[in-house]
Amino acid sequence: MDTGLSLVLPAAGTYHLDAVVRGTIGWMTQGENAFVGARLFDVSAGAVVPDSGAIVVQIAEYPGTAATGLGWNSSGAISIEYAITSPRTIRLEAARHDINSxxxxxxxxxxxDDNARTTLRYRRVA
Known part of the structure; x- marks a missing residue:
């Protein structure tokens, strides 16, 4: 899913891409194991930015125990170098995944919010 957060790399070069992604997940029923993941997507190339995936937050409650109302709030980081040959638009994407639950x-x-932010930024390094 497109998060609505994107940036434009203005010219050919090598860039350091940096994201801090705050995720929330919770109020689960018995037998749940799910996570929120994030990645960077190169809109111009129509492809996922290699090695940009991260688990932002995960919650697990295994069968045989009582269901609970826990909620988790956490931040995950993405930090990579990315070389391009022309200007590119990069967006932050996220998805919820169920794992055998x-x-x-x-x-x-x-x-x-004021407690923690989801951010996306870049710095040209070459």
Whole structure:
């Protein structure tokens, strides 16, 4: 899913791309194991930026125990170098994933507020 956060790399070169992604997930039922992941996507090339995937937050509650109302809030980081031959638009994408689970979570997503921000930035290094 497109998070609405993107940037433009203005010219050919090598860039350091940096994202801090704050995620929330919670209120699960018995047997749930899910995570929120994030990645960078090169819109201009129509491809995922290599090695840009990160788990932002994960929650697991295994079968045989009581369902619980826990919620998790965490931040994950993406930090890579990316070489391009022409200007590019890079966007931050995120998705919720279930891992062999029979339960559910009531909510999962990204957030940004005064407590912690989701950010995306770059610096040209060559």
């Amino acid at each position: 029979s339960g559910t979570t009531d909510y999962a997503g990204l957030s940004s």
